[in-house]
Amino acid sequence: xxxxxxxxxxxxxxxxxxFILPNFLGFLIFxxxxxxxxxxxxxxxxxxxxxxxxxxxxxxxxxxxxxRFLAALRNTVVYSLATVPCTLVVALxxxxxxxxxxxGRAFFRTVSFFPYVASLVAVAAVWNMLFSPSxxxxxxxxLYSLGWEAKSLPAWAASRDWVMFTLVLxxxxxNMGYYMVIYLAGLQGINSELYEAAxxxxxxxxxxxxxxxxxxxxxxxxxxxxxxxxxxxxxxxVVYMLAGGSNGILNTSAIVLVSHIYEESFGxxxxxxxxxxxxxxxxxxxxxxxxxxxxxxxxxxx
Amino acid sequence: MQTVDGNKxxxxxxxxxxxxxxxxxxxxxxxxxxxMLSSSLKLNKDIFVFPxxxxxxxxxxxxxxxxxxxxxxxxxxxxxxxxxxxxxxxxLLTSSFAAYAFAKREFDFKNQxxxxxxxxxxxxxxxxxxxxxxxxRQLGLNDTHLALIxxxxxxxxxxxxxxxxxxxxxxxxxxxxxxxxxxxxxxxxKIMLPLSKPALSTLTIFTFVSTWNDFLGPMxxxxxxxxxxxxxxxxxxISQYAAEYGLIMAASVVALIPVLIIFLSLQKYFVAGxxxxxxxG
Numbered sequence: 001x002x003x004x005x006x007x008x009x010x011x012x013x014x015x016x017x018x019f020i021l022p023n024f025l026g027f028l029i030f031x032x033x034x035x036x037x038x039x040x041x042x043x044x045x046x047x048x049x050x051x052x053x054x055x056x057x058x059x060x061x062x063x064x065x066x067x068r069f070l071a072a073l074r075n076t077v078v079y080s081l082a083t084v085p086c087t088l089v090v091a092l093x094x095x096x097x098x099x100x101x102x103x104g105r106a107f108f109r110t111v112s113f114f115p116y117v118a119s120l121v122a123v124a125a126v127w128n129m130l131f132s133p134s135x136x137x138x139x140x141x142x143l144y145s146l147g148w149e150a151k152s153l154p155a156w157a158a159s160r161d162w163v164m165f166t167l168v169l170x171x172x173x174x175n176m177g178y179y180m181v182i183y184l185a186g187l188q189g190i191n192s193e194l195y196e197a198a199x200x201x202x203x204x205x206x207x208x209x210x211x212x213x214x215x216x217x218x219x220x221x222x223x224x225x226x227x228x229x230x231x232x233x234x235x236x237x238v239v240y241m242l243a244g245g246s247n248g249i250l251n252t253s254a255i256v257l258v259s260h261i262y263e264e265s266f267g268x269x270x271x272x273x274x275x276x277x278x279x280x281x282x283x284x285x286x287x288x289x290x291x292x293x294x295x296x297x298x299x300x301x302x
Numbered sequence: 303m304q305t306v307d308g309n310k311x312x313x314x315x316x317x318x319x320x321x322x323x324x325x326x327x328x329x330x331x332x333x334x335x336x337x338m339l340s341s342s343l344k345l346n347k348d349i350f351v352f353p354x355x356x357x358x359x360x361x362x363x364x365x366x367x368x369x370x371x372x373x374x375x376x377x378x379x380x381x382x383x384x385x386x387x388x389x390x391x392x393x394l395l396t397s398s399f400a401a402y403a404f405a406k407r408e409f410d411f412k413n414q415x416x417x418x419x420x421x422x423x424x425x426x427x428x429x430x431x432x433x434x435x436x437x438x439r440q441l442g443l444n445d446t447h448l449a450l451i452x453x454x455x456x457x458x459x460x461x462x463x464x465x466x467x468x469x470x471x472x473x474x475x476x477x478x479x480x481x482x483x484x485x486x487x488x489x490x491x492k493i494m495l496p497l498s499k500p501a502l503s504t505l506t507i508f509t510f511v512s513t514w515n516d517f518l519g520p521m522x523x524x525x526x527x528x529x530x531x532x533x534x535x536x537x538x539x540i541s542q543y544a545a546e547y548g549l550i551m552a553a554s555v556v557a558l559i560p561v562l563i564i565f566l567s568l569q570k571y572f573v574a575g576x577x578x579x580x581x582x583g
Binding site: 009020031036038094108113122127132141177181182198234236240265278289 | 320321323328331332335337338341350352358396397399400402403404408409412415418419422424425426428431436453460461486489514518522532540543554555562566572576
């Protein structure tokens with residue numbers, strides 16, 4: 001009797017595993033494996049060909065004295081600190097605008113979503129032309145005709161002072177449509193009776209925003225902030241294409257963490273050191289994720 | 303009476319303000335694309351003429367003919383379509399298959415297995431892209447499309463998304479089918495799969511767009527020019543012929559079109575997918 005029950009349970013398990021297996025096998029070998037390997041590699045010295053050597057924390061010690069790493073870390077943090085609030089504000093404004101009863105709403109929503117789905121290589125090529133550092137670049141032409149002095153026209157991504165600004169501006173433009181959609185869903189989840197009651201009490205638009213919309217959207221804002229922060233720390237392509245020139249080599253005013261991982265690993269084949277940089281990236285993302293878990297619990301309770 | 307008039311006046315003002323914002327938005331969003339299209343139909347020397355001439359005079363279609371000869375663009379497109387379609391198909395099939403077990407069946411180690419999936423979603427790909435590459439190289443898959451396909455075909459995100467959707471389908475449907483003597487594979491194929499069309503569409507468009515636009519993956523794996531994807535090929539062209547603005551823009555337009563078509567036809571599901579992930583948080 002007991003045997004029969006056991007075999008039934010085994011059969012049930014095997015049947016379930018057969019569903020999971022095709023995906024799990026690929027996942028285990030090609031994702032989970034490399035992740036565990038990355039943790040080990042961070043404590044090794046390896047060029048990918050010769051024997052691996054255990055070096056303890058040496059890679060991490062090397063990080064602290066590497067100017068390019070420090071620049072990459074600082075740039076990534078600055079980029080995130082600027083991009084997250086800007087994108088948040090623009091996305092929220094956009095969502096409120098496109099949640100109004102206006103003509104052609106569907107069209108405008110599609111339009112604001114366009115840059116997000118468009119290929120980065122293609123739109124970056126356009127931006128590089130529009131924000132050309134020379135005086136003949138269209139944006140500089142407009143600034144010049146508005147009275148900006150010809151000598152002090154910004155060189156955008158080609159200048160140390162403007163490169164971060166250009167990257168942030170581009171990122172906000174490219175991604176705001178995505179976060180707008182999340183905000184739109186949040187706005188549509190607000191009980192309309194709240195607004196009706198506020199109208200009866202004589203509340204104006206600003207007051208409604210301050211006392212209803214903003215507090216009601218708090219969980220959404222929290223979620224958007226977390227996702228945005230994580231995505232900002234993973235930045236690579238945008239920097240590579242806007243600030244990398246023709247060979248993709250970045251100077252210390254624009255280098256970010258992922259570029260540093262890339263150049264050290266695939267350029268110099270210092271795989272252990274590259275993995276140590278990757279661990280720093282992982283730790284930052286992990287902290288943000290843990291904050292999210294904690295925050296979600298709070299919102300679920302209240 | 304006066305306050306009613308005042309309100310009306312304020313409302314009109316507000317609406318004017320709204321439409322000005324909308325106009326501004328449309329300009330900011332679309333001008334780069336208009337510039338791209340316009341420049342793709344111009345001679346290089348006419349592109350940086352100021353004030354900007356939006357409709358080229360004369361219209362130069364030649365760029366769209368030359369571009370196919372200057373770089374193996376067709377080759378790039380075929381490679382990208384191949385990779386994108388196979389990845390999307392694999393992703394849909396294996397994800398929905400695994401998600402069925404996670405959502406509708408009870409078995410040992412279910413929670414532990416699912417936790418493994420969730421945990422890896424939190425690890426950015428950039429963290430393990432290097433060891434993953436070394437592993438593929440060891441398997442002899444360096445510079446192959448197969449490596450890129452495998453790389454993206456088994457995502458944890460797909461399983462997670464499909465499971466969330468399946469969980470919202472009532473269990474009683476499966477129970478009833480079981481009573482009718484349907485086996486589990488049939489229930490997945492005949493009941494769950496047809497019901498999950500919206501989720502499958504969402505997963506399709508997400509996978510399609512991200513695979514089509516992927517840059518770092520192909521950059522790491524593909525060496526041979528004829529194996530490159532559209533994004534990589536386009537970037538290569540841009541860095542080699544930086545001054546061929548007209549051709550670069552024409553190639554960019556070509557690289558954009560497939561994603562645009564997919565996006566416009568499946569837009570509804572894209573928005574639904576993002577909204578779902580947002581509301582969840």
